[in-house]
Amino acid sequence: MMDIKRVISTIEKNYIKNNLKKGERIDGRGLWEYRKFKITTNTIASAEGSADVSLGDTKMITGVKYDIGEPFPDLPNKGVCTVMAELLPLASPLFERGPPDEESIELARVVDRGIRHADCIQTQKLCIKEEKAVYILFVDMYVINHGGNMIDCGGVSALGALISSRIPKGEWTEDGPKWTGEYFKGKELINELPLPITFGKISDIIFLDPSLPEELVIDGRITISVTEKEITSIQKSGTATFTREEIKILGEKAFENAKKIRKDLDFWQYANNSN
């Protein structure tokens, strides 16, 4: 295993780069090969929903909590979902303590946008009383070990946590919102299954699912979030530039990989059925 430092030596950089040119990667994968996801849901008793997801060495634990609050004035009958990411300093010597930095905000925002624009959460149902009380869902992602490609891992863990959630159903009474004794679960909460798929780029080589040593040497990456039929968000980051042809191809690759992940992980099996 390579030592993790902020600056990676030229010799290591060239090693990774030359291997990529030959179509090989230091962990033995092919350019278009994804690492394995491992997912366990409902691991946190205190959370409404939770998922413990590993992608290679990357490990994230995501929990869902809810609150009742006032809706946004322009969306008076829709619930709200906010995504937060914590890059815990225990997860990597690269992470520092303190308020969220750019990296953690980008992670949260990219996962958030993927979910938001995909019509993933049934926000219409998460309304108790128009203009008065809607649900606010908090999806909080905690990185436990940083092994690269936190965005894709975060996307899967957010989805897993949401699907496994059990949110108390409320009704409006004169004294405010009251619990009906039932819960929102599985398909009552979730519509679509958006997944972010990330590609790394170094010089003119593009590859799927960068690991941490690769992330430290790449020029940039591009994340494409897709549902079954549509692209819902794209984030290009780093200094790399992409041609139009490349983006077209990567779009197709994103659909292809997201389909495979959805099939492999079979998200609906994690829907919470308990009362």
Place this chain on the structure above:
Amino acid sequence: MTLLIQDEYPKKLLREDGLRLDGRGLTDLRPIKMEVDVIKNADGSAYIEWGNNKIFASVYGPREVHPHHLAKPDRGILRVFYRMATYSVFERKRPAPGRREKEISLVISECLEPVLFLELYPGTSFEIFIEVIDADGGTRCASTTVAALALADAGIPMRSLVSSCAVGKVDGQLITDLSGIEDKAGDSDMPVAMTWFNDEISLLQFDGKMNQEEMDKSLDMAKDALENVYQMQLEALKKKYIQIQEGI
């Protein structure tokens, strides 16, 4: 605003048959599971499941001190950061660390420092990051226990391990290892930690009411519980090397 379901405490914490609400006897510990070397990036790490508590700890160091002015020319420093995940408690916790987390960090740091040889590492720092991802009473004890394991896993020279457990009083009875409900609704709570090289107490807090006799008895109860926790810590550390040996 408000949550739809309220967090309610029962009136009585002991059942008719004298057992506790979760079926434990007065001096029983909750089920405990410990594992070391769970976070690859860290110099040392450990994970503990203590009842419903789930806690990760990782250790980095000796390494350069940030910010630099905290460095001490004659010895190393130990810093502990105890944090709780937003979803680890009934009502979502705000992400920024609160006063409680900072106090517990300090208490744990001062509890662990006696076992380290900090004078051998001038100008450096050891940092222990503790993340509580699920909480159900007794997190500071579980955190101290798991932090000691992470230090040992990092291969940092130590005088001994440190073990910790709470004792307290509910419905007039002394009990070992308070759960979340017993902690909130009980009469008193006393977290205790022991450093084994001198058999002395290095973490002690107390909230509630107890007379002198009860206090003496609960310290004895704590000692018994800590012996068990200590054995489990040793097992967890040995298990890593047994696994490596079997792998060869």
